[in-house]
Amino acid sequence: MAPMDWIHAGWTGMTVVSLMLAFVYLSIWIRQRRLGVYLTFALCSLSAAAIAIFELFMMRTPSPEVWAQLVRWLHVPLAALLVNLVLFVRLQFRASRRSWTAPLIGVALAVLAANFLTGVNLDFREVASLESIRIWNSVPIGVPVGEPNPWIILGTINALLMIAFLIDTVVIVRQRGSVEERQSVFLVCVSIIVFLVAAGTWELIVSTGLIVAPLLVAPSFLGISLVMAYLIGSEILRASEMATSLVTAEARLLETEQQMDLAASVSGQGFWSWDTTGTEPWLSPTARFLLGIAPDEVFEWETYLERVAPDDRRRLGSAINEALHGDGNIHVEFRIAVRGKDVRWLVALGKILFRHDHAPVHSYGVVVDTTERKMADERFRLLVESMPSAVLLVNDSGAITFGNKQAESMFGYAQEQLIGMDFETLMPQGYRSGHADFRRLFAGDPAARNIGTGTELVAERRGGGAIMVEIGLTPIQIGQDHFTIASIADIGERKRMEREAALQRDELAHLSRVASLSALSSSLAHELNQPLTAILSNAQAGARFLAHQPPDAGEVAISFTNIVDNAKRAGDVIRKLRSMLRNDRTEFVRLPIDDVVREVLQILRSDLIDRRVEVVLELAADLPPVKGDRVQLQQVLLNLMMNATDAMAGIAHPRVLTVCTLLAEHGEVEVQVADNGPGIPEPDLARIFAPFVSGKKGGMGLGLSVCAMLVQAHAGMLWATNNSAGGATLHFRLPAYSDALSPERA
């Protein structure tokens, strides 16, 4: 087989090279349609391949007519080549002015038109013959001989226009582009210019017959091919470098992400980041966990929203809306149902970044699990709500910041209304101004205390109704702020019961008095009898004096006076009796205890005589008065003395009742009622004051328990001792009179 000569080899080679380039660029374009520039160069290369094939046939054909036709059709891929070159440069470098496009395409089309319409082709009017030459021992090559076509000048103009365009491109890019770009634009445009110059000049020379040589374009294109190949190589290199650095960057980013997420997951926080141009937000693994989204699950807003608690969906939506239209800050709390578990409380905190026209560009933020705290809050709230007293939280300027359900029902204001209300609004009008001072005092010495115990503290409900209350105050500190917790109990019921109990006590005391006085009825009758006797005797004496001759008026007058005095005496006895029998309300007055002792002895006088009891009185001088109810203290002494007398009932020796009053410690007044009876057995000394304990046969045993109750009501003490000389003493002590509201023990 004959070896291929270099012409065949060369042109085949060039065809192959062009086709390869075309293939490479085409395959890139097919995968990345966006990059139209690759298509243009692929078309260039294809055209060049076509041209090379045409030229090979041109050189080898012996027929001038065939040669002429081949050239004629050669101009089509040539035009395609030139147009695509222009487009390629434009797309690749984006540096030309629009004004180039039209003329360039126009001229190219004109060239094509001239090619087909004038002469046999653009270069030759007609081809006379083909000479055969050999170049470097090649096969014979056809060389045209003929008349040049003047229209070839259009081709030249086309070339020149293109050169101008290319130079312009280079200039523009060199002004603005990077080093790489400048290098590549220079290479590309220069190589095209070289091609144009070389091919154009050769075309001219051959067509005008200056040199007898084949018409060749393809070799010039080789330069461009080489440049393009070089550029492709550079790009591949660059892409590879970028890929490497991208992989490194991604790896670093992942590492950073992981670290952040680790830190975040420890604190129960997840991160999210959403580029609004993308469809899906980035969620850190913790964020996915918190939101209940699987690691590989695609995030979808609707599905996610369905798991948010219905009540919170609107809140979530409006929070985001507000952020979108406002300052971009997101802060919202909501509940989300997590697969298989119950509800979780989350807080989302984030920021939206805006473009200058306030369109959202990017958002990012944190989502935190606050379930624990919410549960704790919830527990606290339930605890406070369940308390039977009203609970109010008051800040240091006296405004209520929280009220529980009980407060709502006690005061008649809804919980929402209570917030922000002044505490003083809950007090009756008259106390309000004073309370501000009290608050200041309290703030100065904050300590837990109860107020209102033992006093009549009144609060006011909505509408003006009064409530009797007792308030417990506890100062607390939340962060830097000071608050007071007020726990308010409605003691109206309790007060009512206390009052009822007091009434019942009074009733009991009264009945006891009546019982005592019934027992004393005979001695009381005796007390009345004395003045009656005196009245009778005086009246009868007066009658007799009147019957004297002459009537003794003076004696009559004296008799009347005596009658009046004795009637008054009788009246006093009756009055005393009535006051003891009345069931008056307890009235504490300033009372000298000696007076009470003497009054009682007067009542008992005849009874004591009757029972042959001698009375010994030892009343201390200058005793301070006590605060007491006269009738009740009389009752106590009456009871004690009667008990003492009863104790002495069975003894043979002379009965002595000793009554002493003395000053005891702490300025209190002590009264002692002593008998010389058998005394009280030791174990009974305390028991005798219990109700229904009686030493007497048939006795009810209420007397001493009533005494104990009365003495207690006077803030006093009652107790019994045995005397060394025999007999028992009953003591009671009362505090001295003071101006306190009610008797209080020191």
Place this chain on the structure above:
Amino acid sequence: MSASGGLIVHVVDDDDGVRTGFTRLLRSAGLDVRAYSTADRFLEEVDSVAPGCVLLDITMPGISGPETLQRLKGKRNVLPVIVVSARDNEAIHKLTHEVGAKMFLRKPVDDQALLDAINWVTKDSSGA
């Protein structure tokens, strides 16, 4: 010698009003009266020679002492005792008996009853 045949009535009562009342009543009836506020006083001060009687309130403090009772009883031999009292019960009757009284009158006392009683107890002594 007294205006009313020499009789002296000794009123022994601790109650001022009663004592005064009796005294005036008896004086209005023309009797001679001495009044004593306690039994002891009476025992010390009484002049036992003159005839008369004793009007004794038995419901007085100190009267129930046995010594006093003995002494009063002794006096009775010379002066008859009329006991007066507002109370009227077994204990009183016992005391009345112990003191050797001739009569018991209940307060308030009617004047005629009192005068009759005085007449009756003294008729033995005033008479022969």
